[in-house]
Structure formats: structure tokens, C-alpha cells
Amino acid sequence: MVGCTFCSRLPKVLQNELAYTVYDINPVSPGHALIIPYRHVERIFDVTPLEYKAMYDLMLEMEALLQKELSPDGYNLWANCGKTAGQLVMHAHLHLIPRYKNQGIHIMEHMQGNVD
Numbered sequence: 322m323v324g325c326t327f328c329s330r331l332p333k334v335l336q337n338e339l340a341y342t343v344y345d346i347n348p349v350s351p352g353h354a355l356i357i358p359y360r361h362v363e364r365i366f367d368v369t370p371l372e373y374k375a376m377y378d379l380m381l382e383m384e385a386l387l388q389k390e391l392s393p394d395g396y397n398l399w400a401n402c403g404k405t406a407g408q409l410v411m412h413a414h415l416h417l418i419p420r421y422k423n424q425g426i427h428i429m430e431h432m433q434g435n436v437d
């Protein structure tokens with residue numbers, strides 16, 4: 322879709338036939354990655370089972386890569402669906418957030434959404 326950040330040519334970390342990963346430009350922790358289907362759909366609920374499988378495969382690859390490079394102690398995996406829930410780019414995506422012992426994150430900046 323024209324004008325969509327995630328439909329444009331971002332520098333990809335990993336990719337397969339149906340999805341790709343990038344590092345978040347505003348990371349809440351080192352290694353904060355996004356898992357994104359190539360097809361433009363606005364809501365995570367509109368992703369097909371095949372696209373989910375492709376995203377799942379990349380999630381495992383990305384976890385292995387992050388574990389090797391940054392050795393996080395845990396992860397958060399989440400999706401914001403809709404502006405009210407804090408979705409900023411209206412192209413479905415999952416956040417993979419590495420977590421480190423004794424390092425908090427400010428998730429509300431990513432999740433508070435529009436308060437009209």
C-alpha cells in the first residue's frame with residue numbers, strides 16, 4: 322500500500338516468502354524486533370494461517386539470533402490492534418521484545434494509544 326511504512330523497503334533482518342523482521346526504530350529494549358507479513362492487512366486478526374506460520378517461523382529464527390547476539394533473559398511477544406490499543410503503523414505486526422534482568426521497559430509509550 323502506497324505510503325505504508327511496512328510496505329516500503331525497510332532494511333530486513335530476516336525474511337521468508339510471506340513475512341519479514343526488522344528492528345523497531347524506537348526500541349523499548351536492545352533487540353526489540355517486529356515481525357511483519359508482506360501483505361498489507363491492517364489488523365493482526367486479518368493475517369491468514371499461512372502468514373501466521375511464516376511469522377511463527379521468523380519468530381523462532383529471530384529468537385535464536387537475539388539469544389546468540391544479546392543473550393536476553395526473557396521475552397515479551399505482543400500485538401497492538403487498532404489506534405485505541407496503541408497501533409501506530411496500520412499494517413499488522415508482532416513485537417518481539419527481549420527482556421534483561423534488572424532492566425525495566427516503558428511499555429505504556431507503545432501501548433497507551435489514542436485517548437480521545
Ligand SMILES: [Zn+2]
Nearest residue numbers: 325328361412
Ligand atoms: Zn503496509
